[in-house]
Amino acid sequence: DAGVTQSPTHLIKTRGQQVTLRCSPKSGHDTVSWYQQALGQGPQFIFQYYEEEERQRGNFPDRFSGHQFPNYSSELNVNALLLGDSALYLCASSGGGPTSNYGYTFGSGTRLTVV
């Protein structure tokens, strides 16, 4: 049973560029959340998608946007990249909708470096 799959694993972008990160949730999961983990910090919640809609959002600017597809997979888009956007981006999936207490399953993340 495949867990959460994220692509690419590593990415280098230039300031001002745009980037798209992808996530396939664990089989049977319908909710996808994205987190940003800066070096030496804990993951920070970006947003959550359920039924192809953004359900919750953390304290991130509008440069961060997302999408969920009918097959529950998701994309995270970041526009106008800043050096401070360099981080590990984690996707997490869960079942039972956005209010359930089912635990997350995390992917291994995409390491984004902005130069």
Add this chain to the structure above:
Amino acid sequence: DQQVKQNSPSLSVQEGRISILNCDYTNSMFDYFLWYKKYPAEGPTFLISISSIKDKNEDGRFTVFLNKSAKHLSLHIVPSQPGDSAVYFCAAKKEGAQKLVFGQGTRLTINP
């Protein structure tokens, strides 16, 4: 505003002894708490959780204690094994929301 804090960036414990990792929170609306373990180049892996209606939850070598009045929780690992060496994150959530608020993490090193 750091609502979940892990004040010890690192902890070193001898193999076979008890490891105690601590976590404090400030938001009294949090009602569910989780511990995650993270190895390099991998995503966080769920370890154990506790609801605010309990003060203790055990799963094998792992026990989580919750002190609501002190807004403090701790993770005990007994006995500690070399494979337990990792970064441990404490996380909290509110009822009806899946958003997790994480602490900064504690790097646990188990020495042989």
